[in-house]
Amino acid sequence: MGAWSAALRDLARTSSLPRCPLRSYCTFMPPSSSNLQAIEAYLIALQDRICASVESFEPVLRFREDAWQRPEGGGGRTRVLSGGKVFEQAGIGFSRVSGNALPPSASQHRPELAGCAWSALGVSLVFHPLNPYLPTTHMNVRYFEAQTKDGQTIWWFGGGFDLTPFYPFDEDIRHWHGVAREVCEPFGAEVYPRYKKWCDEYFYLKHRKETRGVGGLFFDDHVVGGFDNSFAFLRAVGDGFLRAYLPIVEKRHATPCGEREREFQLYRRGRYVEFNLVYDRGTLFGLQSGGRTESILMSMPPRLRFEYGFTPEEGSAEARLMDYLQPREW
Amino acid sequence: MGAWSAALRDLARTSSLPRCPLRSYCTFMPPSSSNLQAIEAYLIALQDRICASVESFEPVLRFREDAWQRPEGGGGRTRVLSGGKVFEQAGIGFSRVSGNALPPSASQHRPELAGCAWSALGVSLVFHPLNPYLPTTHMNVRYFEAQTKDGQTIWWFGGGFDLTPFYPFDEDIRHWHGVAREVCEPFGAEVYPRYKKWCDEYFYLKHRKETRGVGGLFFDDHVVGGFDNSFAFLRAVGDGFLRAYLPIVEKRHATPCGEREREFQLYRRGRYVEFNLVYDRGTLFGLQSGGRTESILMSMPPRLRFEYGFTPEEGSAEARLMDYLQPREW
Numbered sequence: 001m002g003a004w005s006a007a008l009r010d011l012a013r014t015s016s017l018p019r020c021p022l023r024s025y026c027t028f029m030p031p032s033s034s035n036l037q038a039i040e041a042y043l044i045a046l047q048d049r050i051c052a053s054v055e056s057f058e059p060v061l062r063f064r065e066d067a068w069q070r071p072e073g074g075g076g077r078t079r080v081l082s083g084g085k086v087f088e089q090a091g092i093g094f095s096r097v098s099g100n101a102l103p104p105s106a107s108q109h110r111p112e113l114a115g116c117a118w119s120a121l122g123v124s125l126v127f128h129p130l131n132p133y134l135p136t137t138h139m140n141v142r143y144f145e146a147q148t149k150d151g152q153t154i155w156w157f158g159g160g161f162d163l164t165p166f167y168p169f170d171e172d173i174r175h176w177h178g179v180a181r182e183v184c185e186p187f188g189a190e191v192y193p194r195y196k197k198w199c200d201e202y203f204y205l206k207h208r209k210e211t212r213g214v215g216g217l218f219f220d221d222h223v224v225g226g227f228d229n230s231f232a233f234l235r236a237v238g239d240g241f242l243r244a245y246l247p248i249v250e251k252r253h254a255t256p257c258g259e260r261e262r263e264f265q266l267y268r269r270g271r272y273v274e275f276n277l278v279y280d281r282g283t284l285f286g287l288q289s290g291g292r293t294e295s296i297l298m299s300m301p302p303r304l305r306f307e308y309g310f311t312p313e314e315g316s317a318e319a320r321l322m323d324y325l326q327p328r329e330w
Numbered sequence: 331m332g333a334w335s336a337a338l339r340d341l342a343r344t345s346s347l348p349r350c351p352l353r354s355y356c357t358f359m360p361p362s363s364s365n366l367q368a369i370e371a372y373l374i375a376l377q378d379r380i381c382a383s384v385e386s387f388e389p390v391l392r393f394r395e396d397a398w399q400r401p402e403g404g405g406g407r408t409r410v411l412s413g414g415k416v417f418e419q420a421g422i423g424f425s426r427v428s429g430n431a432l433p434p435s436a437s438q439h440r441p442e443l444a445g446c447a448w449s450a451l452g453v454s455l456v457f458h459p460l461n462p463y464l465p466t467t468h469m470n471v472r473y474f475e476a477q478t479k480d481g482q483t484i485w486w487f488g489g490g491f492d493l494t495p496f497y498p499f500d501e502d503i504r505h506w507h508g509v510a511r512e513v514c515e516p517f518g519a520e521v522y523p524r525y526k527k528w529c530d531e532y533f534y535l536k537h538r539k540e541t542r543g544v545g546g547l548f549f550d551d552h553v554v555g556g557f558d559n560s561f562a563f564l565r566a567v568g569d570g571f572l573r574a575y576l577p578i579v580e581k582r583h584a585t586p587c588g589e590r591e592r593e594f595q596l597y598r599r600g601r602y603v604e605f606n607l608v609y610d611r612g613t614l615f616g617l618q619s620g621g622r623t624e625s626i627l628m629s630m631p632p633r634l635r636f637e638y639g640f641t642p643e644e645g646s647a648e649a650r651l652m653d654y655l656q657p658r659e660w
Contacts, residue, residue: 066639080638091638207617207626270630277607278617287537287608296537298638300600306630308410308421309396 035227036119039143039234040096043123046141046238047094050125051079053242057086057249068292073098074119078295082302085130086253091298092125102146106285113154118146122159123238124282126299127245132265133255135165135172135213135248136272138299139241140282141234155227157234158220160195161241162203163248164213164272166265167317168324172248173214177330179244180217183236187224191233195219200327205275210325212275216244264318269304276300365557366449369473369564370426373453376471376568377424380455381409383572387416387579398622403428404449408625412632415460416583421628422455432476436615443484448476452489453568454612456629457575462595463585465495465502465543465578466602468629469571470612471564485557487564488550490525491571492533493578494543494602496595497647498654502578503544507660509574510547513566517554521563525549530657535605540655542605546574594648599634606630 051063061084069075076095081087098119107113122142129136138161145155163176177196184192199218204211217237223230276283276299286296312318381393391414399405406425411417428449437443452472459466468491475485493506507526514521529548534541547567553560606613606629616626642648 078638082638089638207620207623266633273603274607274627277604278614284608290537293537294639297604297636300636302637303596303633303635305633306627307632308408308412308419308628309624 035231036121036145039121039231042231042235042238043094043121043141047077047079047092047123050092050123050242051081053246054081054084054087054090054092054127057253058084061085063090063092066294068295070097070292073100076292076295078292078298080298086134086249088128088130089298089302090125090127092123093295093298094123095295096121103289106289107146110154112148113146116146116148116154118144120144124299128269128301129249129253131253131255132166132257132261133169133252135163135168136269136301137161137163137245139238139245141238143231143234155223156220157222157230159234159237160199160216160218161237161244162199162213162216162218163245164268165324166268166321167261168214168321169252172251173324174330175247176214176216176244179240183240184217184233186236187229187233191224192217197327203275205271205279207278208271208274210271210322211327212271212325214324214330215327263305264312266301266303266305267307267310268321269301270306272299272301273304365561366451366475369451369561372561372565372568373424373426373451373471377407377409377422377453380422380453380572381411383576384411384414384417384420384422384457387583388414391415393420393422396624398625400427400622403430406622406625408622408628410628416464416579418458418460419628419632420455420457422453423625423628424453425625426451433619436619440484442478443476446476446478446484448474450474454629458599458631459579459583461583461585462496462587462591463499463582465493465498466599466631467491467493467575469568469575471568473561473564485553486550487552487560489564489567490529490546490548491567491574492529492543492546492548493575494598495654496598496651497591498544498651499582502581503654504660505577506544506546506574509570513570514547514563516566517559517563521554522547527657533605535601535609537608538601538604540601540652541657542601544654544660545657593635594642596631596633596635597637597640598651599631600636602629602631603634 055062058081061081063079063081066078067075068078074095074097076093076097078093079091081090084090096119098117100117101115102113102118104114120142122140124140124142126138127136139159140161141157141159143155143157145153147153161180163173165172180196181192184195195217196215199215200211202218203213203215222233224233283296283299287293385392388411391411393409393411396408397405398408404425404427406423406427408423409421411420414420426449428447430447431445432443432448434444450472452470454470454472456468457466469489470491471487471489473485473487475483477483491510493503495502510526511522514525525547526545529545530541532548533543533545552563554563613626613629617623
């Protein structure tokens, strides 16, 4: 563990900020506008860093950026790289949006926030690699705050990263979860197991009785040890993503493969679509609330297929995937 | 108009059954079990007829049938033909399911039916033709009944058919809506405009501001002129489907086309997936209520693609489609 992780652990330990006993968010140490600026600066730089890493695998192609504005306030920059040698499609968006009155549909579980002024910032990505031996991946880091009518600031962080292999390699998954564990460690021993479990539960296709992939981290309402410590956790997750994913890209992107593997990848990508359109709260809320459709749906696979009644041959590499689509410790 | 249509019109005119003044369903003339049998016999024969019509276009391939049972009661027969010369995928399912207690999620708009014994029968199909000049189509005819606690039978019919072209031909769409109008005519002048409008409203992708296609008919809670007349309407819709669709298949299935048209078809099939997984009540309810996933998702296109920010070239045949994706009179 590096000096940076140690410093974060110290911060987590020494934080003297009390935690709300009854709710998972709190109003102690309300963030100032300089906090919003700090989060934005981090997210923008994170998006740039991740794009540079993806482009380092691509001999020719570069991300195309669409900067957009939202009439109600804020905007974003959506970046997509399509048709790469390694990444068939890589989409990564930054957005900072705000409004004067949170719609009730966005505050179902927090009715006291309906009608409050709010801001939300985040970076979200989905990468669909070309080689079927390379897993699809998703990462998201986000921040939300609302001003209550009595002048309090309610805020929390959310996000995580998860991996969706087609042909799983145990060593890759152990590495992936190893980084996830390392990211969480400075913030308390309970963090990794809790957010790993949440990830398994969130990315679950009930109608298939399958997880979306082999998981990772998922968290929401994260307010632990005050703003600085919570933001430090968000940065740990954001920074951890590349450490978790890049070694897998390096190792697997040139694995020889043929039509059989491609067809299986296209088929399994159907599950990604099923999850994102049927269950994913961010996708559904975005579409229902008039978000920018193209930015929301850049998570969709570039090509895919559905096949009625498909069952891989018993004992095949394709049948083996099913063993990985139930929660498991790594 | 043939003798059959005239007879139906007479039936609609002479029906002396009163209509419920306050609700769209009624309990007059409760259907007996012989009615359920009559509906089942019609639906089974309809599925057979439609399969035979599809197979008549296929030199070699035949439907594969999966008969299934539902632990809670009932079952169905799901038929799929995949990889045909004309039909890249044709899926058509018959089901007859029942239960002792309607779940609250299935009776949101009819809270008085929660917990009642119920039966549902239907035939549902989605055809994805191979040639991009041939439209995708969907048809559904269904019947629902529930026994209230005070011994009444609440029942209604639902269904419709709609067309989703990629390269629209006005004469085909006029023919399609012409059959829809003819189907409705014997049942009253208001039926076609009402169910045509309902179709435009139902098959609408709010996040795209597009209809799914050029529409047709959609209806639910259909109880007009008693059971016999309502069932006659259902049969008119079911029988009308082949008259509406087959001439288009005959005319367009061999239209010369190339990669450009295929790519556009694959792209537009993404919209079908978006509609079915985000909006379609039957699909969502089926998946959430533990329905047979493979039967529900046989509506999914066999192959498709998504492309971030795709906009067809101005003035192109592909751009022209957009003019057809807003409600219009035919």
